Amino acid sequence: MTFFLRLFPLLFLLLCVAACSRPAPNLEPAQQPAEQLAADFMVSVACPHAAEAGRAVLRQGGTAIDAAIAIQAMLTFSEPTESGIGGGAFLLYRDAASGTMTVFNGRETAPMAAQPDRFTVLGQPLPLPLAIPTGAAFGVPGTLALLWDAHQQHGQLPWTGLFGPAIEAAETGIPYPPALLQRVRADYSIQFFGDLRRHFVYQARGEAPVFRNAELAETLRRLAQEGPDHFYRGELTDEMVRTARARRPFRSDITPADFEAYRVKQQQPVCGSYRGYTLCGPPPPSSGGIAVLQILGMLESLDLRRYQPDDPEALHLIAEASRLAFADRFLYLGDPDFTDIPVQALIAPDYIRERATLIDPARAMSDAFAGDPLRIIPEQEELPIPDEPESQGTTHFSVTDRYGNWVSMTSSIEAPFGNRMMTNGFLLNNQLTDFTFRPVFDGQPHPNAVAGGKRPRSSMSPFFVLDSEGELRLIVGSRGGSRIIGYVVQTLIGVLDWDLSIQQSAALPNMVHRGDALELEAGTPYEALRPALQALGHRVRITPMQSGVHGIEWLPATAQYRGGADPRLDGVATGD
Template identity: 35%
Template sequence: MKVKICEKHRLRVLILSFVLCFSSLVSSSDVPIIDSNSRFHPVFGSLGMVVSQEQVASEIGAAILTKGGNAIDAAVATGFALAVTLPRAGNLGGGGFMVIHLADSKDTITIDYREMAPIAATTEMFLDESGEVDNKKARYSIYSSGVPGTVAGLLYAHEKFGSLSLAEVITPAIDLAKNGIEVSIDLSSSLATRRARLMKDDGSRAYFYKKNGDSYLPGEVLKQNDLAETLKRIKSYGRPGFYQGLTADLIVKEMAESGGLITHSDLKNYRVVERNPVCGSYHDKRVCAMPPPSSGGVHLIQMLNMLENFELQQLGHNSAAYIHALVEVMRRAYADRSAYLGDPDYYDVPVERIIDKEYAKELVSKISLTKSSDSSNVLPGLGIDIESLSKKRQYRESEETTHFSVWDSFGNVVSNTTTLNFSYGSGISVSGGGFLLNNEMDDFSSKPGAPNGFGLLGGTANEIEPGKRPLSSMTPTIVFDQKGSPILTTGSPGGSTIITIVLQIILNVLEFDMGIAEASSVPRIHHQWFPDRLYLESGISEDTKSVLKTIGHKISPRTRIMGSTQSIQKGPNNFLFGKSDPRRQGAGEAVQK
C-alpha cells in the first residue's frame, strides 16, 4: 500500500504540509528529453556515444565506434585511455566492475574485475599492538594494495565480446602515453593537492613531477614513457604481458623492496568473474546493476523497492518531504549494507531477501512521515545475528573512482566503473612500470565496526581473507523499458555516495521526467546511516533545510559536490542523449561519426 499524504499530517505539521502541496504530475510522454527552454542540454547523436570523465578518452572510444568497433571495443579503448589521462582514478593497477547488455542475445552480464587480497593477507594485518586499526598502514603503505584486476577485466571483456583486434583498441592509449598529454587545469590541481603524498614515493615523483621537483602547469605536456612500454607489452602478449613477464617482475620487485605481499603467484592466479546482474523492477521499468562484491546493485534495488511505496511525484522533487523519504530509505539500506554484504565467493550474501519487495514494505512501515529516525535506533533489518557495530565514526567522501558509459549503433551498452580507491591509490607507483598501485585493502573491514576511509562500517562478512574481494559501492547500472530494451545507463564515482547518486539519477529520469542533462545537474543529497548526518549539495533552499531540521534531521554544515555521473539516455527514434556531470572539469561526451 502506498504511503499517501493525508489531512492528519497536514494538521500536525503545517510547515511540512506547505511543501507537500506542490506536485509534479506531468506525463512522461508529454516531456521531451531535450527542451530548448531548459538550462540543461545534453549531447545527442543517432549512432553511438561514449561519455567519460575525460574528453580525450571519450573521443578515443567514439573513434573506435566510427571504425566499426562495438560498445565493448570502445569501452576497452576508453578504459586504457583513462589510465593515461586520469591517473588519479583511471588505472592499470586497480580494479572495477562492468555491466554489459548484448543486443543480439538480449543478455545482460557483469564482469567482476575487483582486486583480490594477496594469499599472504591476514584478517588482522592492519591492527596495531593495541588491537586498533592502523589507518596509515591500511591506506598508504605497500600493504594496502590488492592484486590488480583492471587489465584482466578489460582484456576479458574484449576477448569475449569485442570485434576489433587488441592492437586497434589499445594503440590510442599507447600513443597518448608516449607522445604526452596536455596537462589540464584539473590534473595540475589534483597533482598539486596530492604533492606531499606522491613525492614520498620515488616512482610517483618521477612519473608525475618534473625532474627538478616542480609541478606540471596547465597546458604543459606530460609524457609517460614507462606506462607506454607497459601498454605495449599488453598489446603484444595480452594478459601474460601484465600478469607475467617483465611487468609482473616489476610489481613483485616493488613489493619485495618494502615488504609487500603480492607475489608472482598472486598475479598469475588473478581471476576475472562473470556474474549475473542483480535486477529488480521499479514500477514498469527494469533496473540491472552489479551484484556482490558490489553493494551498489543490491541496495539500489532495495531503495527503489522501498520508494515504490511513496507518491514521489506528489511530494515534489527535492522538497523537504521528498528528501525526508529518501533519507529514511537510505538510512535503512546502509544499515543492511554494514551487516550483510561481502564477497559472495566467501560469504552467503542474502541478496534475494534484501531485494524482496515485501521486505521493503516492512521497512517502509517503520518510517514516520513527520519525524526523522535516529540512526542509533535503526538496525540491520533481516534479523540475522551480527556483531555489534561501532557508531561514532566520521564521514569522508571519495572523488577518486571514475565511470564511463558506452552505447553503440547495434544497441550494445556498457556501464563501467573503475578505481584505485583513494585519489592516486596508495600513492605508490611501480617503478619501471609507470602505473600506480591501488589501496583497495582498506575497503575490507579490518575490524568489525571500524570504518574504512569513506566512513562506511562493516562486519565479518567483509573481513580480510586470502583471495577475497573487498566490498565496494561502485554501481554501474543499466535501465530497461517494458520490452526489455535499454533506455538509460549511468554510474558515478563518489565512494559511499555512489549508490545514492545513481539512485537519484534514476528517480530524476523515471519519476520526474527529466532529460539526462537536467537529471545529471540538479542538487543531490546523501545519508549513509552512520554518521547520522544529512549531506546536501548547494541549491537546496533554506526553507527546505529549515523544515528538515524541524522534523529532526541533522544537516551537515559542509556543502560539497557529490559524484561525477557519466550517463546516456535513449530517446525517441533511438536517438542517444549523453551527459557528463558538470561537477567535474574535463569530462566530456563524444559521438560516433
C-alpha cells in the first residue's frame, strides 16, 4: 500500500509530462538564416552565446577540442534542458596532422547494481513518462570525462581558462534564451518539481526576463580548477548520488563507486560509401552510425537525385529504407561490451543490397522485419518489431579550427529537463530510459536490456563526409531522440543528392519513419503530402518535430567553410 501511495503523485505527473514535454508546433515553415561563410574556422551550434564562446576560443588559437569544451560549458548554462555536464555525449574527431578519426564515447553507464527488470512493475513495463522523472533513470554522466580526455590529447589552451565565458555568463546573467523560454512556458509539468520551478519558472517571469545561475558558475569554477576529480571522486559526486537516491518511488541505486569506475571509451567510427563519398559515424552503443549507413546504402540504387525534396515518391523511398534499418536496430544493437553485435555484417554492401530489394517504389511494406546478416534466423520466424517510445532532448554542434581539425559532437541529458532533478546548478540525465523496458524478446535477453555497468543504446549520429581523396567535405549531426537518425539522413540527402547547401538542407521540412508511422512535420508544406503518401500505403502522422541540425561544409573551390544552423532553434553558424 505504501508503494502505491508513493506512486500516485507520479501517476499524476505521467499525464503532465506526456502532455507538456513535446515541442510547440511550428506555425510557419522554417526560415533559413543567411548563408554563413568563413576562411579560418567555424562553429555551428544551437545557441548564440555558445557560438560566441567557441569562436572566442578559436580566435585565441585554440583547437576544435578547446572550443568544444567552451561550447559545452556554455550550453550547460544557456541550453540546460537539452545537455550539460549531468549527461553524456559522443564526439567524432578528425586530427589534421594524422588524418585519423576517433569517436570519444561518453555515454552514461548504469549502476553496477542495476537489474534487467529496472523499469518493470509486476512484469509490465513502466510508461516512459512515468520512468523519466525517477532516480532509477539516472546514469553515471560521461560528458565531462569525455571533454577531459579529448583535451588531454588534442587541446592546446589551458583547461582552466575554457570555462571562463560560461562562468561569467552564469554569474552576470543573459537575456532569457528564446528557445529555453518557449520550452519553460510550454511545459507546465515542471511546476511540480521545486528546483525546476525556482530555477526556470520564477526567472521566466516578466516581459524581458534575465537568466542566471550562480550555483552553476561555482560548480564550473571548481571543475575548471580541479578537473574531473571533483565530479567523479569528490564532493560533487556525493551530491549527485544523494539527489538521485532521494526521489521515490523508483529511487536510484547509484553509488560513488559507480562514478569512480567510469571511463570514456575511444572507438573507431563505422564507415561506408555513398555516391562516391565515405561517410563515418559512431559505432555501438550508438545505433546512429549503422542505421544511417544502412538507410543511405539501400537508397543508393534508387537514385534520389531524380526527385525534388517535396516529391512524395522520394519520401516514400526514404521511409521504407528507414523502416528496415530501424527493425535491424531493435533486434541487434546495444552495448558491444555486453553483447555480440555483427557490425560489419549489418553494413556489408551485399546485405544492404539484399535489404533494398524489399523496397517497392509503388507500395509501402505491410510489415518491416529485421534482416539476417549472419544467416542464423529461420525465415518462418520473422518477428514484428514492437514500438519503443523515446524522448526528444539533446543538442548537437560542429566545429572546425584554423589547423584543420574537425569536431562533430552530440550531447544529451535525454528528455527535456532530464530526470527533472537538479544539483549544484545543473540537471541530471534520465538516459537509462534508453534501455529497452522489455528485457526479453522472443525468449532471449534483448541486446539493449539493462545491466550493471552497461551503456544504453543511443541514436546520436555525429557524422563526417569525406570525398574520394579522403578530405573532409561535411560534418553534421542533430538533436531529437530516435528521430536524430532520420534528421541526419535527410540532411545528408539534401546536400549529397539534391545539391542543397548545408543551410538549405537543415531548413527542409522534417520527415521521419521509425517503424510505427511516417511522421511529417506539423506546420510545414509537407503536410500537403499526406494524401499521396497514404495512397502509397503509409500510415501518416502530422506532428511537431523540433530537429536541431548543425553542420559545416568545406568548399574547396573557394577555400571556405560554409555553416548551417537549424532555424527551428536559436542556432547560429559563425566564424572568421
